[in-house]
Amino acid sequence: AQSVTQPDIHITVSEGASLELRCNYSYGATPYLFWYVQSPGQGLQLLLKYFSGDTLVQGIKGFEAEFKRSQSSFNLRKPSVHWSDAAEYFCAVGAGDMRFGAGTRLTVKP
């Protein structure tokens, strides 16, 4: 069965610093992979997705993610974090029948 692990429950970074959020997945075939962001009290917004092709995918708000099949990972990165990036981030796997990780809460220090 497909599953997702986000090892970091909470991460704090300083504004302007780089960010990497980790995601590991378990899936029987070529995975459909997603990152969503949820701001406090809000719904979920898609940041980026991977289906096939180039393993480095670009998303909205300056985020990117790299698919590494050998490591079963799909880590999210941003070179310079802004205070408005403070939110909860969810990695997800699957097409139609989608499974989510437990989420990583990002705090941004001024």
Add this chain to the structure above:
Amino acid sequence: EAQVTQNPRYLITVTGKKLTVTCSQNMNHEYMSWYRQDPGLGLRQIYYSMNVEVTDKGDVPEGYKVSRKEKRNFPLILESPSPNQTSLYFCASSLAPGQGASMNTEAFFGQGTRLTVV
């Protein structure tokens, strides 16, 4: 505008009183799902549906029912709610892999329903 609409947004009810949360999508999506979100647990799938009259259990189906009589609607039914079903609920829809001309199978989410059972 393409959207997934859930109602109600907020609901407080008492233990044992049957309730239904409605979900409707206008994108002709094959797949629809219900999730509950609890702190520290992320989104856990309750039920999903691959098509009209085709539904299957997700990871936490106990205490919930669903139906898919029409493609656009996927209501979530709590026959006898209990306090441990207090949660934030999301409905989602997506294309099935290969459906349509695109490979875009990301899920589109409703705004959520915050349910409190006392």
